[in-house]
Amino acid sequence: MKRLAWLGSSLEEVRNWTGDAQRNAGYQLFKIQSGLEPSDWKSLHSVGSGVQELRIHCSNEYRIIYVAKLAEAVYILHAFEKKTRKTPQVALETARQRLQLLLSQRRHT
Numbered sequence: 001m002k003r004l005a006w007l008g009s010s011l012e013e014v015r016n017w018t019g020d021a022q023r024n025a026g027y028q029l030f031k032i033q034s035g036l037e038p039s040d041w042k043s044l045h046s047v048g049s050g051v052q053e054l055r056i057h058c059s060n061e062y063r064i065i066y067v068a069k070l071a072e073a074v075y076i077l078h079a080f081e082k083k084t085r086k087t088p089q090v091a092l093e094t095a096r097q098r099l100q101l102l103l104s105q106r107r108h109t
Helices: 010-015 019-033 089-107
Strands: 003-006 041-043 051-057 061-067 073-082
Touching: 003 019, 010 019, 010 073, 019 051, 019 061, 019 073, 061 089, 073 089
Parallel strands: 003 073
Antiparallel strands: 041 051, 051 061, 061 073
């Protein structure tokens, strides 16, 4: 099972979600860590290769942007409550920046 690596403020964001959303996210992340497919997701090629968006449907809509293709961990790039139909550009840019930083750090270790 892969470990979870929370980048930036993503863990704090999830901690601000409702209890139901946190439990659902935890279960879906456990499936991802175990190498299984989560219940509802989509690829986010615009952010980077292998980046996916986990969709959490509760009283509100929540999203976790992550990359699971790296051998050592599932990296949580960004987490947010979705308030509009379209994913906010700032959320995509935050995930893109964190992915670039992660890949840069991996190259230098």
